[in-house]
Amino acid sequence: MKKTLTTCPYCGTGCMYYLVSDENNKITGIEPTANHPVSKNWVCVKGWNSFHFVNHPDRLKVPQIRKNGKMEQATWNEALDHVIARLREIRDKYGNDSIMFFSSAKTTNEENYLMMKLARAVFKTNNVDHCARLCHASTVVGLATTFGSGAMTNSISCVDEADLIFVTGSNTTEQHPLIGTRILNAVQKGAKLIVADNRKIRLARHAVLHLKHKNGTDVALANAMMNVIIGEGLEDKEFVANRTENYENLKKTVEKYTPEYAAEITGLKPEEIIEAARMFAKAKKAMIIYSMGITQHSHGVDNVKSMANLVMLTGNLGKPGTGVNPLRGQNNVQGACDMGALPNVYSGYQKVTEENIRARFEKAWGVENLPSNVGYTVTTAINAAAEGKLKAIYIMGENPMMSDPDQNHVREALEKLEFLVVQDIFPTPTAKFAHVVLPASSYAEKDGTFTSTERRVQRVRKAIDPPGQSRSDWEILCDVAERMGYKQMKYKNPGEIMDEIASVTPIYGGISFDRIDQLGLQWPCPDKNHPGTPVLHVGKFTRGLGLFCAVEYKPSMELPDKEYPFCLSTGRCYFHFHTGTMTRRSRILDREERFPFVEINTSDAKNLGIRNREYIMVATRRGEVKAMARVTDGIVPGVIFMTFHFEEGPANLLTINALDPEAKIPEYKVCAAKVRKIS
Ligand SMILES: Nc1nc2c(c(=O)[nH]1)N[C@H]1C(S)=C(S)[C@@H](COP(=O)(O)OP(=O)(O)OC[C@H]3O[C@@H](n4cnc5c(=O)[nH]c(N)nc54)[C@H](O)[C@@H]3O)O[C@H]1N2
Ligand SMILES: Nc1nc2c(c(=O)[nH]1)N[C@H]1C(S)=C(S)[C@@H](COP(=O)(O)OP(=O)(O)OC[C@H]3O[C@@H](n4cnc5c(=O)[nH]c(N)nc54)[C@H](O)[C@@H]3O)O[C@H]1N2
Ligand code: SF4
Numbered sequence: 001m002k003k004t005l006t007t008c009p010y011c012g013t014g015c016m017y018y019l020v021s022d023e024n025n026k027i028t029g030i031e032p033t034a035n036h037p038v039s040k041n042w043v044c045v046k047g048w049n050s051f052h053f054v055n056h057p058d059r060l061k062v063p064q065i066r067k068n069g070k071m072e073q074a075t076w077n078e079a080l081d082h083v084i085a086r087l088r089e090i091r092d093k094y095g096n097d098s099i100m101f102f103s104s105a106k107t108t109n110e111e112n113y114l115m116m117k118l119a120r121a122v123f124k125t126n127n128v129d130h131c132a133r134l135c136h137a138s139t140v141v142g143l144a145t146t147f148g149s150g151a152m153t154n155s156i157s158c159v160d161e162a163d164l165i166f167v168t169g170s171n172t173t174e175q176h177p178l179i180g181t182r183i184l185n186a187v188q189k190g191a192k193l194i195v196a197d198n199r200k201i202r203l204a205r206h207a208v209l210h211l212k213h214k215n216g217t218d219v220a221l222a223n224a225m226m227n228v229i230i231g232e233g234l235e236d237k238e239f240v241a242n243r244t245e246n247y248e249n250l251k252k253t254v255e256k257y258t259p260e261y262a263a264e265i266t267g268l269k270p271e272e273i274i275e276a277a278r279m280f281a282k283a284k285k286a287m288i289i290y291s292m293g294i295t296q297h298s299h300g301v302d303n304v305k306s307m308a309n310l311v312m313l314t315g316n317l318g319k320p321g322t323g324v325n326p327l328r329g330q331n332n333v334q335g336a337c338d339m340g341a342l343p344n345v346y347s348g349y350q351k352v353t354e355e356n357i358r359a360r361f362e363k364a365w366g367v368e369n370l371p372s373n374v375g376y377t378v379t380t381a382i383n384a385a386a387e388g389k390l391k392a393i394y395i396m397g398e399n400p401m402m403s404d405p406d407q408n409h410v411r412e413a414l415e416k417l418e419f420l421v422v423q424d425i426f427p428t429p430t431a432k433f434a435h436v437v438l439p440a441s442s443y444a445e446k447d448g449t450f451t452s453t454e455r456r457v458q459r460v461r462k463a464i465d466p467p468g469q470s471r472s473d474w475e476i477l478c479d480v481a482e483r484m485g486y487k488q489m490k491y492k493n494p495g496e497i498m499d500e501i502a503s504v505t506p507i508y509g510g511i512s513f514d515r516i517d518q519l520g521l522q523w524p525c526p527d528k529n530h531p532g533t534p535v536l537h538v539g540k541f542t543r544g545l546g547l548f549c550a551v552e553y554k555p556s557m558e559l560p561d562k563e564y565p566f567c568l569s570t571g572r573c574y575f576h577f578h579t580g581t582m583t584r585r586s587r588i589l590d591r592e593e594r595f596p597f598v599e600i601n602t603s604d605a606k607n608l609g610i611r612n613r614e615y616i617m618v619a620t621r622r623g624e625v626k627a628m629a630r631v632t633d634g635i636v637p638g639v640i641f642m643t644f645h646f647e648e649g650p651a652n653l654l655t656i657n658a659l660d661p662e663a664k665i666p667e668y669k670v671c672a673a674k675v676r677k678i679s
């Protein structure tokens with residue numbers, strides 16, 4: 001038996017544990033570790049079961065090339081030669097920006113860095129992005145504008161110190177279980193909890209106040225809370241005066257958002273809003289925790305700015321137990337953003353549009369003429385492909401056929417592509433459209449780092465050899481670069497890649513494999529002696545002063561009407577992860593939640609004659625999906641909720657391709673739907 005300390009491949013909480021493997025190169029289980037600051041000898045059910053998929057027989061083991069419409073096995077040489085020949089042809093015919101690279105929040109920092117280096121240094125395009133676009137793009141834009149840095153301001157341990165925790169649009173106990181537990185423990189010790197979510201999530205049972213506002217009305221709620229706070233003189237005058245700018249503008253904007261006015265928009269009672277405002281403002285240390293309920297809207301950036309406004313107004317920033325805390329979703333989505341797998345920035349959020357920054361990267365990478373135009377996002381790339389403007393996509397570790405909005409639209413886009421490469425560990429629905437499929441090795445079979453939601457850069461370690469001919473993503477990417485004739489992408493191991501990252505990325509300047517050996521380090525960590533940064537914006541914001549950005553409430557793009565009377569909201573459940581490629585191949589997890597389901601309120605179900613566990617049809621203007629009715633009082637009347645985990649009942653066949661104008665994030669949380677019985 002061998003024990004290998006590594007980081008969980010599921011959520012951004014970033015638990016570390018030991019993978020236990022035997023002499024036959026098989027992982028047999030996991031063992032928690034006591035000294036990790038977040039996991040503290042615990043993991044959630046996905047952590048416990050994070051090895052079944054690794055051993056699963058469906059793992060991709062051999063490269064494949066499409067020949068005469070059929071996928072055929074190939075050698076690595078044939079597959080990679082084909083990839084670069086086709087990409088070269090397409091580039092020469094249509095230009096550099098006709099190719100797009102989807103990077104992956106499932107892969108390591110080193111691999112994300114190499115993907116963006118490949119796109120920029122070798123293919124000379126800024127067309128690189130990843131699933132943060134579908135997730136926290138609103139956070140990255142909104143907090144960069146207000147604070148100067150788009151990450152969680154505080155640490156997970158700050159939950160223990162808060163007097164009041166405001167959880168909005170985060171089903172924390174199911175989606176970030178070890179943070180959820182931490183919140184429950186804090187409440188038990190006396191912290192107050194406010195939950196804003198119109199589903200009766202587990203945290204709601206422990207809240208002093210549960211706000212069941214309508215989906216998409218968070219700006220109205222926050223503006224009204226600020227209206228009350230200012231009206232009653234509860235704002236932190238000193239903080240506002242010394243640390244922020246543009247306050248007058250905010251004050252003027254929130255004037256009209258009286259509790260009564262916001263009550264009409266949100267469906268709440270005015271007293272609930274007043275109580276929430278008073279509690280939040282009067283707490284000594286209050287923190288906001290939010291996730292997809294805030295970001296996944298056509299006004300997601302406005303929502304995030306509202307969260308920032310609320311904490312600045314009450315002075316809850318730059319100290320333990322406070323802050324704006326967006327819980328990042330994927331195991332390494334924070335890292336994929338940090339590494340510049342985004343169309344507008346290099347690693348460390350250094351802008352591609354700034355000449356001196358481009359010059360630095362040109363020098364470091366030994367290339368000339370790095371592109372200065374901002375590239376496509378994941379979402380605009382799919383649109384461009386559907387319009388025939390984008391010709392090729394190289395996808396590493398994403399499954400857009402299941403995860404992007406409006407599946408028929410995605411299908412049309414993928415079908416139109418002249419060339420699609422899919423590099424994954426499993427044959428995904430997206431891989432069905434690929435011209436070349438490259439088998440990658442999983443987290444258990446490679447070295448590297450993931451960065452958790454609290455900006456903690458942690459080690460991932462190789463426990464076993466990869467199955468079949470599969471190879472690490474970093475090795476594959478280096479091979480592609482070399483075959484393209486680029487000489488500066490050769491590394492002996494991921495530790496060397498991290499050294500290069502540190503040399504070009506100021507916030508990672510002090511990170512190296514030997515320093516982060518056991519517990520990791522929280523960025524910014526600018527030099528080798530820096531201890532890391534648990535709390536951001538202490539004494540001063542990254543951008544200097546905090547910027548109040550006044551925003552008006554804007555309704556969601558497609559609201560319920562007579563024909564489609566329900567609001568369809570989508571999200572996740574405890575046992576499955578995303579498009580299910582990993583959890584549905586995990587015996588125990590798949591046993592717990594086996595069928596596509598739709599939550600519907602008891603009174604709605606009664607009116608339609610729908611019984612619990614009966615299969616029903618859910619339809620929107622995009623399509624219809626069969627799912628099992630879960631009749632419950634845990635959701636308000638008029639709203640239905642589905643997950644996007646099931647290939648056989650894909651929620652994204654229903655969702656709308658409406659985007660936030662700035663962040664380009666889809667509106668996954670609101671569209672109009674109807675349900676009917678299957679006779
Ligand atoms: N088990 C499991 N864990 C996961 C994942 C997974 O797939 N499975 N995915 C990971 C990833 S990448 C992410 S991004 C996170 C997501 O984590 P969460 O954001 O917590 O999960 P969601 O289910 O998308 O949505 C959370 C809640 O938002 C509420 N909501 C919907 N609309 C609104 C609104 O307009 N306002 C407010 N205030 N609330 C609203 C929903 O009712 C829902 O309960 O989870 C991560 N962890
Ligand atoms: N309707 C609806 N849709 C949503 C959301 C929603 O709330 N509602 N949420 C959105 C959010 S927040 C997110 S983050 C996205 C997620 O969207 P995706 O990232 O597309 O979804 P995943 O299923 O996580 O896909 C990750 C892929 O990486 C593969 N993989 C795992 N490990 C490795 C590895 O080491 N190397 C390689 N090469 N591949 C690997 C997996 O098999 C899988 O196919 O979905 C979005 N879609
Ligand atoms: S809380 Fe997240 S990181 Fe921790 S074990 Fe569960 S899925 Fe893994």
Ligand SMILES: [Mo]
Nearest residue numbers: 134135329330
């Ligand atoms: Mo996410």
